């Protein structure tokens with residue numbers, strides 16, 4: 233099993249997934265994810281297993297020999313409130329994720345989510361490459377990583393919408409971390425439930441680029457089978473003839489055909505590649521990102 237743990241050398245400054253147990257390529261480590269947010273290693277455990285102690289001890293030993301890893305945080309997702317613990321070294325005061333030339337705030341000492349989805353990297357790259365001069369609507373924006381990417385790509389205006397005001401506050405700080413005041417002012421933030429906000433969004437339409445990246449299922453807030461079709465019914469009010477739509481789906485139980493059937497009246501421009509490091513024996517279970525046009 234020791235061969236399956238990542239080597240803690242040559243890690244560099246850019247964030248990435250080092251071990252994606254859920255992808256099924258690492259027998260006995262299916263419940264583990266290891267992410268690199270320089271200089272911190274984040275180990276996520278999804279089950280209580282005997283091997284957990286050994287995994288942590290092995291990583292601490294490797295970190296002691298590493299010049300790059302100065303802290304290891306373990307999050308136990310299977311426990312109530314998914315607590316995080318620093319098991320080695322000390323966390324940086326204000327930890328960030330660096331992706332190429334952009335940085336994003338992280339929460340590594342508390343909260344269930346740490347604020348940055350590594351598997352959305354192809355989405356951020358695509359948005360950045362396609363945002364120049366555009367008005368962007370970023371639905372389910374969370375901490376606004378796609379808005380930061382759109383701003384870096386020269387978007388004229390970005391409207392971020394998420395019902396979690398704290399995530400949006402981090403989104404605003406993510407813009408401030410990367411851009412000057414004038415550039416930051418291109419982004420705005422709406423802390424609303426999408427399904428109660430159609431009027432507001434319609435008044436600001438049409439948008440040149442619309443991003444839809446909902447959770448798979450989240451209590452009564454979003455349930456893919458029930459709520460994605462509702463978005464499709466409202467989409468005609470938000471688009472123009474050239475609007476591009478990045479539609480994402482992170483529900484392991486639904487495959488790409490769920491999206492292509494929903495968007496049957498739209499042209500499919502193609503899927504985005506899957507993120508490196510998230511290789512999965514069941515690729516359909518991973519995050520799906522498709523580009524559509526009217």
Ligand SMILES: C[S@@+](CC[C@H](N)C(=O)[O-])C[C@H]1O[C@@H](n2cnc3c(N)ncnc32)[C@H](O)[C@@H]1O
Nearest residue numbers: 372373374394395396425426445446447453454
């Ligand atoms: C998968 S995350 C989005 C990740 C984000 N696009 C990124 O790349 O970092 C899903 C987000 O949807 C938000 N959400 C869930 N239901 C919602 C609803 N009905 N209206 C608005 N936001 C909602 C959650 O608060 C959460 O931040």
